[in-house]
Amino acid sequence: MRLSSLPKSPLSTSLLLTCSLAMLLSGCADFSGISPQSKLSDGSALAAGSALSKIGNAAWPTSAWWENYRDPQLNALVQQAVADSPSLKIAQARIRQASALAGVSRAATLPKVGLEASSTRGLYSEEYIFPPPLGGSWNWDNEITVKASYDLDLWDKDRSALESALDTVHVSAAEARSAQLNLEVAVVRGYLQLATQFALRDVASATLTQQTSIANIAQRKLNAGLGTRLEVSQAEAALPDARSNIERIDENIALLRNQIAALSGKGPGSGEAIQRPVLAATLNAAIDGTGSRGNAQLPVALPDNVPAHLIGRRPDVIAQRWRVEAMSKNIDVAKAAFYPDINISAFIGLQALGFTNFLSASSGVRGAGPAISLPIFEGGRLRANLGAQTAALDGAIESYNNTLVQALQSVADQIVKLKSEQQQRVQSEQALALSKKSYELAKRGYQAGLTANINVIQTQLVLLQQQLRVAQIRASYLDSWAQLMQALGGGLGDDLPLPGATENAAVAAEK
Secondary structure, three states: OOOOOOOOOOHHHHHHHHHHHHHHHHOOOOOOOOOOOOOOOOHHHOOOOHHHHOOEEOOOOOOOHHHHHOOHHHHHHHHHHHHHOHHHHHHHHHHHHHHHHHHHHHHOOOOEEEEEEEEEEEEOOOOOOOOOOOOOOEEEEEEEEEEEEEEOOOOOHHHHHHHHHHHHHHHHHHHHHHHHHHHHHHHHHHHHHHHHHHHHHHHHHHHHHHHHHHHHHHHHHHHOOOOOHHHHHHHHHHHHHHHHHHHHHHHHHHHHHHHHHHHOOOOHHHHHOOOOOOHHHHHOOOOOOOOOHHHOOOOOEEOOOHHHHHHHOOHHHHHHHHHHHHHHHHHHHHHHOOOOEEEEEEEEEEEEEOOOOOOOHHHEEEEEEEEEEOOOOOOOHHHHHHHHHHHHHHHHHHHHHHHHHHHHHHHHHHHHHHHHHHHHHHHHHHHHHHHHHHHHHHHHHHHOOOOOHHHHHHHHHHHHHHHHHHHHHHHHHHHHHHHHHHHOOOOOOOOOOOOOOOOOHHHHHOO
């Protein structure tokens, strides 16, 4: 701002009068009827329920929780996905963007200094302030000034805006961790599905081998005059369906390889290099008679005081908490808009017509003084803005409350599933053992000519169903455990900063 004359009174007196006027006018601000309605939920106040209270103790997940599956290829795939995934790079770009915007807000709290220079050639009017011979002639109007200004920020508007921007940086950082956790879980679950398909393929291949053996026995008995063509037809009818089942499983394996490669930011060719998971052996443990020790390293257990501590462990919950903080600072900014803005500005430079004396001391100009800007009638804009920011805070608080409730629900859900799948696995493995015994008895009876071929086929179908059931329950347990690690934060929220204040943001906004 260029001043045409120096203030008549000293700067300190002018500033004192300006500030006094601002304090007097600040009493006109009217916030009545506009206040937050929502309150932050306290995690410790949420009922944990029996699913979370009656369970063994365990440590919180580490940031490499997937290593508990003991599959080196899985470890490498997760690390590759974290390093190369476009989705994580997008999240990291958002952090950089939020940091840059915080820098813009920080600049508003600092003094501003700028240089302006102009040189204009023009025809001056004979009827204006310049008498002849300057009036009615062409000449140059030259000016160069250095201008400085500083907003006193008496109501902390700029500082609150900066704090809101810094809180938004924390939001972006927590969201990036949440995106990383989601990616890790997606890779792990895709890999578990891949292991499941390999386990199911083993079952399908073994079934095809058994059905082919039964068909060969039926053909030999027919050739020896001891069987019928119906028995041969019944045995051979199951072979095309068994081959089709293997082809379908191979299709699923190829699709899952492509999916895992895409999660890592790679092309399908990278997926083709994924080998048979070591986990497939774990899923087949009960089928091949080696027992159920494969899940021993993945117990059903929880850390202490999950409801309260979950607030500082899950990245998505932390992100929502920082968003509440940012919204509460925006309310402070909206309230400060009701008050006067007071700026101190100064300039110094040179000004002259023509170039003869432009650089001489006599062409020097300088000035300084305060400026006040006071909203008097805004047509309700300021109250509407405060109302909008207050509603945004309410929305952020309820989003936080909802995220916390859903986080606790997801922990309870996975515990219920894991406990149930433990029991289902025991029952299914017992059923599998009985099915194996029935199938062996039927097969030996058919070979000895004591029973019909249809009995062998029927018991074999039951055996196949039980084998598939066992493999699927084992895979479901491993998948539920991965989701439990995700529900507990996956170790990615442990070192994220938390807002220092835990009181209700609405109460803080009313101060």
